[in-house]
Amino acid sequence: MNPGMIKNIYYIISKELLIERRDASVFLSSLLYLIAISFVVFKIFSSLEGPVKMGLFWVIFLFTCIKIVGGVFSYQSRKRKLNIYQLYDPVDLFLAKFAFSYLKLIIAGLVLILLQMLFSGSALVNAFLFGKTFLLCALGLSLILSLVSAIASYSDRQTGLVAILSLPLVIPILLLGMRLSLISEGFFQDPDSSQYLLILSGIDLLLLSLSIIFIPLIWKS
């Protein structure tokens, strides 16, 4: 935690934004992936009911996230990595990349929600709860995937490793997200969502603190 961290993070994010605007094809291809999958899935399952619909939503969202965030740390070649590390504190870099991926994930998620509403209508009873759930889950997913992608960027085969390493770690987040979204659809009789939201935010905080502790240890060369 160095002074001027917020300024650093802001600066890195703005650089990332610049890079994206110059060549947005990576993100747009992930969005296209999302749209294509949703088409296929929602055409196959023409009549979707509660748990199936929500389950499909989360599964598609998860795989799109893996695709988006998995490549975050890899596109830099070794030389650029050296350059960047000398300039920035690794924690700042990580947090900036994580925050930027979070924004990308939110956009992707909104696209998915819109698509789902287009295909099978919306059965949301409590949209506010669903919004909170979605934001918290996306935060957790983005954290885990950024951390794993940072770890995997040192290994030989990166993309497969990101999926393998991250899937067990995201399961509790997905379980909680699934339960909360079913509550927000009015599926359960007795909605006591505050407990699950608390657990979800607890997991997110834990992940955030763990990432901040571990990133400097990973970043070496």
Added chain:
Amino acid sequence: MAILLMLYVLVAGFLIPLKPGIIEVFNSDARVAEPFTTEVRTYNTRLGQADDIRAWLWLPGDRLIMSKSVSVINDTYLKAEFDTLGNGIDVQSRNGLMASLMIDNSLEGHYFFRNAINIKSAEMAYMRPQVFYGLDEIKTRKQLAFPFQHILYETSRNTYFHVAIWMAMFALLILSCYYSIRYLISKKFEFDIKASSVTTAAIVFGIAGLLTGSMWAKYTWGAFWTNDIKLNMTAIALLVYLAYWILRSSVSDPDTRARLSSVFNLFAFAMLMVLVMVIPRLTDSLHPGNGGNPAFSSYDMDNTMRMVFYPAIVAYFLIGLWMAQLRSRLELISRD
């Protein structure tokens, strides 16, 4: 030494018999001012050989009602008759008063079935006063035997295997975290090797724990795997550690591998704590110890079982350490 402990655990675990107990009480509705008869099936008893068998109704407040007569049908089946239940039994609620049925004799001591009989109240002009006995009337007998648990019966021996394996696994994982932290601080290579071999041993124990758990589940719950949160969470935790293995195998540079796997080990351990300890306690669960079920409290595991249980944990931990040591020595030799 670990082998000796294991042998002791195995022998004691399997050979010590269970205490006698009551499996079924066939008639469980009693009413005040009426005589009460019931038939009882017991377990691991030698009723044919005992002379002075008495049956008791054990009411709250430690008051006992003695039976009028007990007729033994065979070694594990008896019929107990109680005289007219009289005045003095305070049946407060409409649903009746729950009483436990206890049987004692001088050969075996005493055993009981908790809340076996439901005594309902009745209105009667005259009821003779009920004679109560105190608990000191009951014969006891010290024997080396395990407590009798309903539904579990003999499978409670699995405690030595299943629960002990999980506890040893936890201890091994804490040890591996210690080694990972030491590696990250000192960057000495041997700590990384030790950390990885201890984690490997822990993974093996985790798989063994899951297998023993499913066997136990088949006999008590009826299925190998239920949709229970603790089971799912432990499976996920095991998946996380398997991912640790894959991570180790996919990085070729040894320094990077050591660094990354130490960090991932600590990360996985933190997630494990959350998954296995925190989440199951918050939701309903069939597994003992979570979701409202009592864990192994002093009712379930008295000192006879503890005598075998604690050495079992130590034995498994030592075996795990032994496996880890062998493996780490192999690694150290093969890299020189």
